[in-house]
Amino acid sequence: MAEEKKGRAVATATAAKIPKFVRGNLSATLKAKEEGKKVAAAFIADGQDEIMRAMDIVPAWGESFSGVCAAKRDAEKYLQKAESDNFSRSLCTYATCNIGFDMIREEQGGAMPEGAPWGGMGRPDMILGNGQLLCDPRFKWPQATQHYQRDVPVFVTNMYYPPWDPNVNHHDQEAIYVKYATEELRATVKFCEKITGKKMDWDRLAATVELSDKTWDLFIDTYELRKHIPTPMDTGDAMNTMVPLTFNLGTQEAYDFYVDLKAELEDKIANGVGVADPEKYRVIWAAGLPSWFALGDFQYFNSKGVVFPVEVTYRGCEKVERLDLPKTNDPLEHIAWRWVRYWTHWYDAAKKRPGSTPKVERIIEYIEDYKCDGAVFHSAFSCRSWHAGIMQQAVTLKNVYKDMPILIMEGDIVDISSYNEADTHNRIDAFIETLAAYKKRQG
Amino acid sequence: MTELRDGNGLAAAEKLYTQYGSRARELKASGKKVIGYLTALGPVEIMTAAGVVPIRLKGNVSEAISKGDAYMESIVCPFVRNVFDAAVKGKYDFLDGMVLPHQCDSIDRTNETWSYTLKLPYWHFLNVPHVTDDPSITFMKEILRIFITTLEKFTGTKITDEAIANAVKAHNENRRLMRELYDLRKSNPPLISGVEMMKVLVAAMSLPVDESSALIKAVTEEVKERKPAGDAKGKRIMIIGDQIDDIAVIDAIESTGACLVMDDLSLGAKMYWQDVDATADPVQGIAERYLRKLKIPTTFVGSADTYEGILEERFGHMKKYVNEFKVDGAILFIYKYCDPYGFEVPAIKSYIEAAGVPVLYLEDEYSTSSLARVKTRIEAFLEMIA
Amino acid sequence: MDYFAGVDIGSTMTKVVIVGDRIEASLVGPTGPEHRKLANRVMEEALRQARLTFEDLTYIVATGYGRINVPFADRQITEITCHAKGLHSLLPSVKTVVDIGGQDSKGIKIQNGKVMNFVMNDKCAAGTGRFLEIIADSLGVPLEKIGELSLTAERIAAVSSTCTVFAEQEIISRLAGGEPIANLMAGIHDAVATRVYSLVKKLNVEPDIAVTGGGAKNIGLVRALESKFGQKLLVPPEPLITGALGAALMGKDIFERYTSEGQKPTRSGHKLEEATFFK
């Protein structure tokens, strides 16, 4: 029922530390002033994490804050505020929720909106956008925000990777993309130096990049423990445990978090503790951001013996050695290579399977490695970037696994008006029955 | 195509508008290769230089999306969905290939849906950047060169810089001619109606550049002959939006006695106001035009020091139009699910209103299903500014 | 004495108002495919009320969703302009009008009877009277009762789906889940009020605020709107007829403007007849 707050689906003790991370990141934006630090409104997976960390710039994660508003079912008033100035209800609700919040704060002369979740988010000194392939709001949202915070400078960089084309060898294009991304990152550094009035400490940046490489590796090592049957950790948890990687990359805390998580998972495996008991079906969360206001649905799956040992969403990294990055002494060029190679990591595999695509190859790899019986996609209506193209992925997947059950759920990341619990559970039940029939046939 | 005689330019445009793509179909039958493309970012100069027939794709606002829904999400831009639906239904069965320029998520994220569903012999995704700094220009040149090579591979003929330079000349001329026709809208009442103009704009984007230029010339000569008729009471309206490629909305405006005198549409002024500079390396000029000159919301602009300055960079051209074409009111017509335009609405609206021009903001699908409602809004807006 | 008629054909109701130096007659009849062509019947009835003949009418203005279907009207004007006009004549202090009709919800900013700005709901039935109709219908509660019913709620049972059809289903299952009908009614009124409020908020809202249209007859909705706007809302005595009244008054203005210039306004010349294209 809409008015009940859903508890997050957290099975691991380590994941319970996540709210601290999120609160910490929010309060950092509030404390920055007195600590003499600059705050940058920033977006996840924009390749700028290490630059900010190395320059003591405090990131204000709009997506995170909107997610918190959604999880607390507190977003509607901000969505409406944005709507009142003609922002369409069909736009990215991460953005409109944040913009609505900013609008209220600006109207109050900077005073925090009353009842802002977890104390709210601080006013930025700069906005770092990225007109990259990840989504349009990453450069439109900063523009829209600047309309209400006219004194806040906006810098938008651009990082691309070669588009998928089965008839083209993307390796021939990598150099162009890496050169471009490196120059764009360099421009980001220049902008940050201008705003902070500090010079970049290149050794510190190199060290930060090294730390995030280590974090990437540790993250994958940790998550690959979930291959174990029964799986010790579910996607419901992963929607929490992604926080350090996604929002705190390049910090020791992030690294340490996964040390703890890894230890806990190893312990669970040793004691044969699984997410669901008994574990009946293993399903991949194949694409899509979750409905932050309905994370409890993962528990609903688990309660019926369905577990998600793996998800594509928020697994924003790979074992660095698997990317086999060319050696370079320029940390920015290293980030660029890591960027291009990560986003094109499944291209070669896709070439080997006519009719396939890299996105689908990634899903196939996980289905095989994690022994999955089915796939669930989530399509959020307000976010084209992650959710347009899902039907195509599902179709392509069906060509490989003929009768494997696939469920495409529809909802949103923030806007609860798209959600009907009874209806969602009804679909989940039917999906589980298709899983049953499928497993039976598999024998 | 129908021979252009004096005084039948508009009739020819009408025919090409109602039977969209008929000329490309003819040319295909005569052995030409036809390449479809989406949006104002399709580098027509290069396609022309390659000797293929470029046609900018449109949908059909009065046809409900059906077959396409089996492959493409309904959260995708309704324009893109409608064009895709038309393609799936075989309306563009004469295409040899397609070029999808990276304008927005709705195009980028459906690239595979398009290519894997339509399975055309030639396919290219042109990865146009969203920012305009020098590294981006260099990058744009690189991807244009990649585009050129794939076209060469497909057609089996080299695309010389000379051919590109000539194509640039032809398209600059085409744009000059269209601006000349736009000038005839400055009189009061305008010599050419918004509905007629829309038909010409649509017809023009379905033709090889020389035929397009010939058509525009013929229309201009025909329209020049007209004498400014009657006393002009009708309000002078400007429409702003992306690809509005049907007369339905324009007719809704003009049937109330107002006249559409100017646009900032992606198949109108946005297309025809900026030429390609003749540069030593012709690709340089093309890169600069598409990246730095085109005023579209998917290209980030923000180099000015003040926000006011940035607004001028982004929307200043609209203020010029307002003055040059004596605009009384502006209609901002945005498609649902369009992030690039959607996030600009408050900025554009307040900017134009600050210029003393009332703005009606309409958000709709690429469909006539709600035309009656849209019409009521437009009429009320005109009653309001009367 | 000159008499002016306004005909407002909405998606669910047809309204006719005749004015001389006062309101001579005002009538509300249903609109349906077979009714709306019979605007002439409603007009005949109104004339009978006013003891007038069609020939006594000096000028007729049609408004509303079906305004083009009134052959005997001399002029068509949108309901937005007419609502502003009509309401201003009834409640001169009002600066913001919230009109909740069968298919449309509107917000109108007015200044001495003129439209300064307006907004209309997009092609979504949420936040329109139709939403309430469908819900009332599916729960078998008479439409005129749901407002009262909602006021007896001990709490507002929030309804999450905005889409009319799915909200209907959500409510049915919530009802089955034991949620009292009154709470759910409060929930849907709150939902409609919320949609209408965020729509009207696009105007810079100034008091006094009035509610018109079928929605204004729903006390539950008016209360819900008041809690959103955080102030008392005015409701005209006959909230359904403001559009038709405005149309009649617009006709009066047009006529007087012409005569002051020594001209006669052009009439449609149609007799009081059905819209011919229905035959």
Place this chain on the structure above:
Amino acid sequence: MAYVLGIDVGSGYSKAVVLEGDEIRSFAVIPSGGDYREAGRAVAEAALEKAKLTLSDMVRTVAAGYGCNMVDIAGETSTDLSCHAIGVHHLFPSVRTVIDIGAQYSRAIRLHDEGRIANFIMNEKCAGGSGKFLQVAAHILRINVSDIGELSLKAQKPVEFTTGCAVFAESEAVSRISEGASPADILAGIHNAMASKIVTLAVRVGLVPDYAVTGGGAMDIGLVKAIAAELGTNVIVPEIPQITAALGAALLAKERV
């Protein structure tokens, strides 16, 4: 002889089937109204009465459908999707794709050879293509839903509907009527609009013949014809298309005996 009972409590109607062995001993269909628990009881009683039996004669009872969790007289529950699959397979073993048109949802269900559910798609945020469309049509034309099918067959030139939304189809229909479209043309237009939406769902689960159309919508001959035309092949319609899920539930109960 062992009797089992299958109940399907849908958002529009509730259905019950009493099974004797493999034979349908009796069935009942009643409007669900607000209270699913009550609807479940009532429809079961109606069916039992026809069979001159009581609940105590039932060895097992399975409830399915939107309100199945409310039905207290059932031993266990299942989703109506699987039950449709089982019910249809029982009646027509050759069917691989079931198109079910309910009051608010339309669904395409793919069946395994042995009649289990392999895949399914339902209309999501949009009620276009659902029975709601027909209710709306009946509402504006002031006719009974049951008369729609026959009337639609008289269409001269079906109206082209541009909206998919059931609620706004109403305003579109009204304006088409005002443009002179006949009720038959409107209905045929609505059927075509629904059919193309529904078949789109079927495409998404993978078109595999034979096709069966079930649910209240299947009682609309005009709609069934439109769907067949859109599919370009014949479709099978059960004698009593509304009760396939209830039948499936009963079969499930029998299986579990």
